[in-house]
Amino acid sequence: MADTPRPDTDGRPDSMWVERPPFHSRLIKDERVLGVLDELYERERRINWEEYAHHPDPRHHAGTGFSLSPEQGDQLYLLIRHGRARRVVEFATSLGFSTLFLAAAVRDGGGGRVYTAELVPEKVEQARENIARAGLADHVTFFEGDACETLAAAPEDIDFALIDGWEPKVSLDVLKVIEPKLRSGALIYNENQDREFLDYVRTPDSGYLNLPLLSGSTYKPQGELSLRV
Numbered sequence: 001m002a003d004t005p006r007p008d009t010d011g012r013p014d015s016m017w018v019e020r021p022p023f024h025s026r027l028i029k030d031e032r033v034l035g036v037l038d039e040l041y042e043r044e045r046r047i048n049w050e051e052y053a054h055h056p057d058p059r060h061h062a063g064t065g066f067s068l069s070p071e072q073g074d075q076l077y078l079l080i081r082h083g084r085a086r087r088v089v090e091f092a093t094s095l096g097f098s099t100l101f102l103a104a105a106v107r108d109g110g111g112g113r114v115y116t117a118e119l120v121p122e123k124v125e126q127a128r129e130n131i132a133r134a135g136l137a138d139h140v141t142f143f144e145g146d147a148c149e150t151l152a153a154a155p156e157d158i159d160f161a162l163i164d165g166w167e168p169k170v171s172l173d174v175l176k177v178i179e180p181k182l183r184s185g186a187l188i189y190n191e192n193q194d195r196e197f198l199d200y201v202r203t204p205d206s207g208y209l210n211l212p213l214l215s216g217s218t219y220k221p222q223g224e225l226s227l228r229v
């Protein structure tokens with residue numbers, strides 16, 4: 001084990017349970033969507049970060065979502081509605097918590113589709129079921145496998161991208177795969193805020209305008225919001 005690299009836990013102690021506050025959305029009104037979101041969040045009110053830190057392989061965590069905070073979900077929902085985003089890309093699906101916010105936003109904004117990538121087949125299966133139970137199946141395309149490969153098949157003119165990945169961090173690799181397909185004015189929200197990604201998008205003349213976006217959640221306090229110019 002001594003030689004096994006342990007993931008960076010974003011400043012959290014690597015031996016702890018994290019208790020999350022109860023689920024609450026200010027923006028989602030659809031009872032079916034709310035019901036599934038509530039259920040997924042309740043399943044993970046307590047997250048064992050020690051377990052995560054010691055088993056970095058995502059296949060070891062097929063039953064755990066490690067989802068965004070509801071506050072971040074609401075922010076994504078509002079940004080998508082404001083921009084009337086129709087083509088939304090997501091890395092990664094997990095059990096579908098963030099996908100539910102994204103898909104509800106494109107549907108409520110008049111239509112569109114979320115193209116979401118997930119490595120672990122058992123997670124794709126669970127997410128499909130969750131999205132279907134929420135009544136959003138017509139708005140989601142699943143890509144099963146390594147996002148660095150599958151997202152090459154994402155559509156042109158992407159309006160919005162969520163990057164919420166895993167260790168070792170491949171956020172920048174994923175950005176580079178979708179970058180040629182981002183329309184001017186597209187927004188990218190990176191929950192991971194990893195150094196390589198930030199150095200890339202914050203370089204002068206990178207083609208991005210960047211701002212940390214506070215969520216109001218103590219559990220997941222902020223992400224990096226980048227505008228493709």
Ligand SMILES: C[S@@+](CC[C@H](N)C(=O)[O-])C[C@H]1O[C@@H](n2cnc3c(N)ncnc32)[C@H](O)[C@@H]1O
Nearest residue numbers: 058067068092094097098118119146147165166
């Ligand atoms: C933090 S979770 C995503 C949480 C999700 N956005 C949500 O809010 O519910 C990260 C996910 O990335 C997946 N993952 C890790 N490496 C991947 C890769 N190379 N391609 C696709 N998915 C990957 C993991 O299996 C895990 O489900």
